[in-house]
Amino acid sequence: MTYQNYSLSQLQAIDAAHHLHPFTDHRELRGVGARMIVRADGAFIYDSDGNEILDGMAGLWCVAVGYGREELAKVAYDQMLELPYYNSFFKCSTPTPVLLAQKLAEIAPKSINQVFFGSSGSESNDTALRLVRHYWTLEGKPQKNRIISRHNAYHGSTVAGVSLGGMEHMHGQLGGPVPNIVHVMPPYAFELAEPGESDDAFGLRAARSIEDAIIEAGPDNVAAFIGEPVMGAGGVKIAPGNYWPEVQRICRKYDVLLMLDEVITGYGRTGNWFAAETCGVEPDMITTAKALTSGYLPLSALLVGDRVASTLVEKGGEFHHGYTYSGHPVACAVGLRNLEIIEREGLVERVRNDTGPYFEQQLAERISGHPLVGETRALGLMGAIEIVRDKTTRERYLPAGSAAVVVRDHAIANGLMMRATGDTMILSPPLIWTRDTIDLACGKIVKALDLALADLRGK
Ligand SMILES: Cc1ncc(COP(=O)(O)O)c(C=O)c1O
Numbered sequence: 001m002t003y004q005n006y007s008l009s010q011l012q013a014i015d016a017a018h019h020l021h022p023f024t025d026h027r028e029l030r031g032v033g034a035r036m037i038v039r040a041d042g043a044f045i046y047d048s049d050g051n052e053i054l055d056g057m058a059g060l061w062c063v064a065v066g067y068g069r070e071e072l073a074k075v076a077y078d079q080m081l082e083l084p085y086y087n088s089f090f091k092c093s094t095p096t097p098v099l100l101a102q103k104l105a106e107i108a109p110k111s112i113n114q115v116f117f118g119s120s121g122s123e124s125n126d127t128a129l130r131l132v133r134h135y136w137t138l139e140g141k142p143q144k145n146r147i148i149s150r151h152n153a154y155h156g157s158t159v160a161g162v163s164l165g166g167m168e169h170m171h172g173q174l175g176g177p178v179p180n181i182v183h184v185m186p187p188y189a190f191e192l193a194e195p196g197e198s199d200d201a202f203g204l205r206a207a208r209s210i211e212d213a214i215i216e217a218g219p220d221n222v223a224a225f226i227g228e229p230v231m232g233a234g235g236v237k238i239a240p241g242n243y244w245p246e247v248q249r250i251c252r253k254y255d256v257l258l259m260l261d262e263v264i265t266g267y268g269r270t271g272n273w274f275a276a277e278t279c280g281v282e283p284d285m286i287t288t289a290k291a292l293t294s295g296y297l298p299l300s301a302l303l304v305g306d307r308v309a310s311t312l313v314e315k316g317g318e319f320h321h322g323y324t325y326s327g328h329p330v331a332c333a334v335g336l337r338n339l340e341i342i343e344r345e346g347l348v349e350r351v352r353n354d355t356g357p358y359f360e361q362q363l364a365e366r367i368s369g370h371p372l373v374g375e376t377r378a379l380g381l382m383g384a385i386e387i388v389r390d391k392t393t394r395e396r397y398l399p400a401g402s403a404a405v406v407v408r409d410h411a412i413a414n415g416l417m418m419r420a421t422g423d424t425m426i427l428s429p430p431l432i433w434t435r436d437t438i439d440l441a442c443g444k445i446v447k448a449l450d451l452a453l454a455d456l457r458g459k
Contacts, residue, residue, distance in 0.1 A: 003038070008048045011036055022157070040067035043430055043437055045417065056411075056418045056441055058430045061232060061264045062295035065341045066432040072296045072334050072341075079333040088117075088327040097327030100336050104301055107273045107339070109282055114309040116302040117327040121263035121289035122156025124300035125226075128259055128287050129160045129178070130321050132224045135257070135308045138315040141220065148213050148225045148256075150186045154233035155226065155261055155287075164226055167234075182217070184209040186231055187239035190375050190386055190394070203240030211250045224257035224284070225250075229275035232264040235424035236384035238377050244279035257284040257308070263300070267291035268342055268431050270380035271352030278379070284308055291431075294338045299331035347431040355431075356380040359438050366442045370449045372407070372456070381433065385425040385445070389456075396423050397459060406455050410448035416441055418448075 003011065012033035021029065036048040043066055045055050058064060065072075079096065086094050101115040116131070118124050129147065136144040147164065149155070155164040162170045163177035166186070171177055185192060187206040189199060197205075214222050225247065231237035251258045258281065265275035266288035272278045274286060284307055289300035304312075312319060325331070342348060360378035367385055368376040374388035387404045389397045397403035404420035411418045411425075419426050429441070 008036055009033070011048070042066045042068060043433060052415060053412065054416045054437070054441060054444065056416050056427045056429050058291075058428055059295045060290075061269075061428045062290035062293075064267060064269070064291035064347065064431045065294045065338060065345075066430045069294070069296070069341065072294070072337055075333050075337045076297065076330050079330045083329050085329060087324065089322060094327065094329045094332075096329045096332035096336060100301075100332040100339075103336060103339055104303060108286065108303050109274065109276050109305075111282055111307075112286065112303045112305045114304040114306075116304060117325075117332070118289075118300040118302070118323050119298040119325045119328070119331070120156070120300050121261075121287065122158040122161040123323060124263065124287035124289055124302045125155045125164055125261060126158050126160040127302045127321060128226070128285050129164060131302070131304065131308065131312070131319070132257055132259065132285070134319055134321075135311055136223050138311050138317070143221055144223050146180045146182065146217050146222045148210055148222065149181060149183050150227055150231070151183045152186050152188075152234040152237075153183070153226075153228060153231060153261075155228075156263075182213055184213050186234065186237055187243045188231070188235075188237045189240060190377075199240040200242050203243040204246055206239065207243050207246035207250060210247060211254075214250065214254045214256060219254040219256070222254065222256050224259050226259040226261060228261045228263075229265045229270065229279050230379055230382055232382070232426075232428070233421060235421050236377065236382050236426045236428070238379050238382075238384075239279075244281045248281040259283060259285045259287070261287045263287055263289045264382070264428065265380075267339070268348040268351055268380075269382055269428070271348065271356045273348055292338065293331060293335045294341075296338065297328075297331040297334045298325075299328065299335050301335075342431070345432075351380045351431055355433055355435065355438065358435050359383060359433075362438055362442050367445055367449070370446065370453075372403070372449050372453050381427075381429055381431060383427040385427075387423050387425060397456060403452065403456055403459075407448050407452040410451040410455075411444060414444050414447050414451075416444040416448070418445070 015034050016030045037045050038048050039046045045053050104115050105113040116127055133145050149164050151166040153166040155161045162174050163181050166183040189202045193202040260283040270278040276283050284305040286303040293299045363376035363378055363383050372387055374386040374394045377384050389395045401422050404423050408418055408420040
């Protein structure tokens with residue numbers, strides 16, 4: 001049975017009858033029918049109407065090496081025939097997670113040498129929450145269990161992920177978060193800086209909201225701070241340069257562990273293997289997923305620093321935690337080969353030295369002057385465009401979020417997949433994008449903005 005035997009409308013009808021989608025208003029979706037993406041190659045995806053769409057989101061922040069990599073399919077095929085599955089419980093292991101863990105220890109910051117595998121970013125954060133609390137219990141401080149996160153953070157969709165995250169609409173549907181998680185302000189200068197406040201002053205103020213939360217709880221009660229180096233789903237919020245070093249200083253001062261959620265930023269997106277390096281910090285743990293396999297198979301890796309790992313090992317006792325697919329042999333084989341491709345093609349260096357700076361410059365030169373745009377910003381191959389009604393006052397269109405959706409729909413109709421989150425347009429393309437691809441994307445963005453401006457006139 002292949003999908004080619006079905007028409008688009010048949011597939012949409014079956015989709016509507018049986019398939020519940022993530023983060024979707026199903027009544028609305030069923031009114032219009034799902035866009036059916038049927039194949040992809042390199043930097044492009046293709047829908048069932050034959051439209052070619054430049055993928056500005058790398059799938060969902062994950063397809064780093066682009067689509068159609070035969071060697072990833074081949075390595076999965078070979079591994080499936082040799083050993084499709086075996087677990088890592090009960091004192092067993094299989095070769096590919098062993099070798100992938102070794103590779104991750106090689107590319108991770110130098111104080112990180114241990115890896116716990118799962119299948120998604122949410123699972124990785126779930127594990128981090130469990131491990132950090134277990135760590136302090138092993139250290140004889142079970143009351144040191146509070147975790148500080150930030151409003152509008154996204155850490156996934158499991159109960160722990162939603163609780164760690166700072167999305168109020170998600171908390172609202174949870175019916176009560178995991179206890180002892182508090183949220184402080186995000187480093188989002190575009191909306192939160194006071195008039196006339198410098199970037200540096202804002203960066204310090206945002207970081208010190210963490211210190212305030214630590215002091216309020218009492219340092220003996222605070223286990224860790226968790227943050228995305230760049231807040232992705234919240235709108236590609238890039239902190240001022242002094243924010244992360246100050247966060248590190250505060251965490252060290254109060255003996256609070258620093259956990260980075262690099263589910264988006266890991267494996268090259270900011271121009272280093274990990275954004276920890278880009279931000280100039282040494283975290284105790286890093287959660288990763290997505291680009292680890294370029295999305296070809298589900299896989300996540302929690303990178304555990306020496307401090308936590310040595311307590312876990314030396315104090316002994318079972319850590320009652322794990323997943324059937326922890327260290328899945330096929331996903332790990334794909335992960336290994338994917339990292340080899342990133343290395344062989346020099347994608348991390350290319351983002352750092354060439355495409356990343358060019359992307360930032362092109363957004364600034366070609367997009368930021370548009371009447372609908374309040375600001376553009378980028379770090380590596382992550383970018384944001386703030387949509388405003390008035391460039392000088394930064395007033396937004398009402399209702400909130402309505403204008404960005406107009407821009408997004410024009411972008412997709414003109415062959416560029418972009419995402420709108422609130423009033424922010426975001427981009428996170430495959431790391432294989434070249435200067436030419438960036439030029440192509442910018443042309444499409446300008447066109448989408450012009451068309452949206454015409455639609456929004458008078459609103
Ligand atoms: C920063 C961050 N953390 C965690 C997650 C959750 O990952 P997953 O959807 O694989 O569970 C995401 C997903 O986008 C993310 O952006």
